[in-house]
Amino acid sequence: xxxxxxxxxxxxxxxxxxxxxxxxxxxxxxxxxxxxxxxxxxxxxxxxxxxxxxxxxxxxxxxxxxxxxxxxxxxxxxxxxxxxxxxxxxxxxxxxxxxxxxxxxxxxxxxxxxxxxxxxxxxxxxxxxxxxxxxxxxxxxxxxxxxxxxxxxxxxxxxxxxxxxxxxxxxxxxxxxxxxxxxxxxxxxxxxxxxxxxxxxxxxxxxxxxxxxxxxxxxxx
Amino acid sequence: xxxxxxxxxxxxxxxxxxxxxxxxxxxxxxxxxxxxxxxxxxxxxxxxxxxxxxxxxxxxxxxxxxxxxxxxxxxxxxxxxxxxxxxxxxxxxxxxxxxxxxxxxxxxxxxxxxxxxxxxxxxxxxxxxxxxxxxxxxxxxxxxxxxxxxxxxxxxxxxxxxxxxxxxxxxxxxxxxxxxxxxxxxxxxxxxxxxxxxxxxxxxxxxxxxxxxxxxxxxxxxxxxxxxxxxxxxxxxxxxxxxxxxxxxxxxxxxxxxxxxxxxxxxxxxxxxxxxxxxxxxxxxxxxxx
Numbered sequence: 001x002x003x004x005x006x007x008x009x010x011x012x013x014x015x016x017x018x019x020x021x022x023x024x025x026x027x028x029x030x031x032x033x034x035x036x037x038x039x040x041x042x043x044x045x046x047x048x049x050x051x052x053x054x055x056x057x058x059x060x061x062x063x064x065x066x067x068x069x070x071x072x073x074x075x076x077x078x079x080x081x082x083x084x085x086x087x088x089x090x091x092x093x094x095x096x097x098x099x100x101x102x103x104x105x106x107x108x109x110x111x112x113x114x115x116x117x118x119x120x121x122x123x124x125x126x127x128x129x130x131x132x133x134x135x136x137x138x139x140x141x142x143x144x145x146x147x148x149x150x151x152x153x154x155x156x157x158x159x160x161x162x163x164x165x166x167x168x169x170x171x172x173x174x175x176x177x178x179x180x181x182x183x184x185x186x187x188x189x190x191x192x193x194x195x196x197x198x199x200x201x202x203x204x205x206x207x208x209x210x211x212x213x214x215x216x217x218x219x220x221x
Numbered sequence: 222x223x224x225x226x227x228x229x230x231x232x233x234x235x236x237x238x239x240x241x242x243x244x245x246x247x248x249x250x251x252x253x254x255x256x257x258x259x260x261x262x263x264x265x266x267x268x269x270x271x272x273x274x275x276x277x278x279x280x281x282x283x284x285x286x287x288x289x290x291x292x293x294x295x296x297x298x299x300x301x302x303x304x305x306x307x308x309x310x311x312x313x314x315x316x317x318x319x320x321x322x323x324x325x326x327x328x329x330x331x332x333x334x335x336x337x338x339x340x341x342x343x344x345x346x347x348x349x350x351x352x353x354x355x356x357x358x359x360x361x362x363x364x365x366x367x368x369x370x371x372x373x374x375x376x377x378x379x380x381x382x383x384x385x386x387x388x389x390x391x392x393x394x395x396x397x398x399x400x401x402x403x404x405x406x407x408x409x410x411x412x413x414x415x416x417x418x419x420x421x422x423x424x425x426x427x428x429x430x431x432x433x434x435x436x437x438x439x440x441x442x443x444x445x446x447x448x449x450x451x452x453x454x455x456x457x458x459x460x461x462x463x464x465x466x467x468x469x470x471x472x473x474x475x476x477x478x479x480x481x482x483x484x485x486x487x488x489x490x491x492x493x494x495x496x497x498x499x500x501x502x503x504x505x506x507x508x509x510x511x
Binding site: 017019028041042055056057058059060061062063 | 227228229230231232239241246276279280283284424426436438439440441442443
């Protein structure tokens with residue numbers, strides 16, 4: 001597995017010249033929330049079959065593949081899958097899409113329409129795992145703190161534990177709750193034969209270049 | 222044992238076209254074929270570019286391949302071929318089905334282009350006969366006549382792969398329209414049956430992909446067994462009559478492809494814009510001829 005290489009986000013512009021392909025392995029929800037403006041493929045890590053992916057997209061064995069996730073952990077797991085399947089030219093994009101954003105990569109962010117103006121074409125956008133984690137952690141802290149103040153102080157151990165868990169995940173990049181949530185059925189990607197075409201292909205992201213190139217930005221040394 | 226050729230696909234988002242490079246990586250023989258290349262062309266400005274073809278050239282050079290064939294599955298009506306440009310840059314023989322002569326006869330008068338578009342097909346290096354066998358480096362290949370979309374559509378069988386052009390698309394897309402001059406839905410059905418009769422594990426590579434939903438990214442390959450089971454138009458149990466009925470209903474009232482007029486005249490010259498007048502080349506737009 002040691003032949004997996006890494007690439008810094010500031011070097012992503014070289015990918016196309018090398019005939020390479022960027023593969024985003026985050027969940028569909030995370031991908032619709034924000035994704036690279038430059039061409040890339042998207043298959044959630046849980047559904048990824050390296051040989052099948054390469055074959056159906058007309059990529060030969062030696063094509064360089066650049067794995068992207070949020071911060072790098074899932075990209076490394078995806079790269080290991082490819083290496084194990086015998087693909088020799090696999091790379092991990094260091095720091096994931098967060099680092100890409102910091103390095104001035106154009107990111108298309110989606111503004112989710114909350115109204116029903118789109119009529120029968122309204123398409124439900126799954127919430128990203130990141131937002132689900134924040135929502136659940138927030139609700140747990142809110143409820144157990146209230147119980148600790150007004151019912152029994154023993155409840156305060158729960159927000160204490162949540163705080164410790166969040167700090168740990170912030171430092172290590174590993175989040176048990178996110179890993180668990182990713183396995184939930186609503187976070188599984190849609191089937192390949194998505195039949196959503198017809199007259200209703202309306203999930204038009206408002207393309208917002210998230211940040212202008214900023215050489216002075218932290219994290220992009 | 223059937224050779225399993227290596228296949229690299231290049232997708233052109235502007236025309237949804239797949240171009241393929243086919244070779245055998247397990248061999249010292251580095252000869253390859255390029256199938257259905259694209260020459261970029263902008264209708265409004267009349268400008269062309271070779272960006273798509275250059276990506277193929279870069280790939281061929283990077284892999285150390287030697288171009289033996291530049292194959293066309295048919296005279297495309299929705300994009301221009303880069304065959305002539307590729308031959309000038311990389312060598313190789315440009316080949317197409319002999320049935321192309323009928324297509325030349327139909328279209329040359331429309332464009333009044335006999336002056337720079339030989340009606341005998343001599344602008345192509347090889348005109349394949351039906352079922353003609355040939356080799357791509359160490360691999361045996363065979364052309365089969367698969368008309369319907371146009372009267373001269375060809376599929377190329379190479380090892381365990383078949384390149385079908387517009388005779389069939391991916392299962393959720395179906396197959397090519399049959400309303401161009403000389404196109405015929407009944408022929409298309411018969412051609413489809415020929416392709417579906419290939420061994421079930423055969424890799425079928427399509428000439429275009431039009432993903433039906435925003436989450437389905439462009440792909441180029443489905444196996445014959447997947448096509449038999451689930452092709453929108455060719456799935457098992459569809460009779461010839463019902464296929465024709467559905468095909469004709471789908472084609473009724475369809476607009477013509479944006480690039481049809483430049484495509485036909487240029488592709489009949491293997492991708493050249495034709496004889497110049499004082500150094501300027503032209504695309505002819507015949508009035509009321511389509």
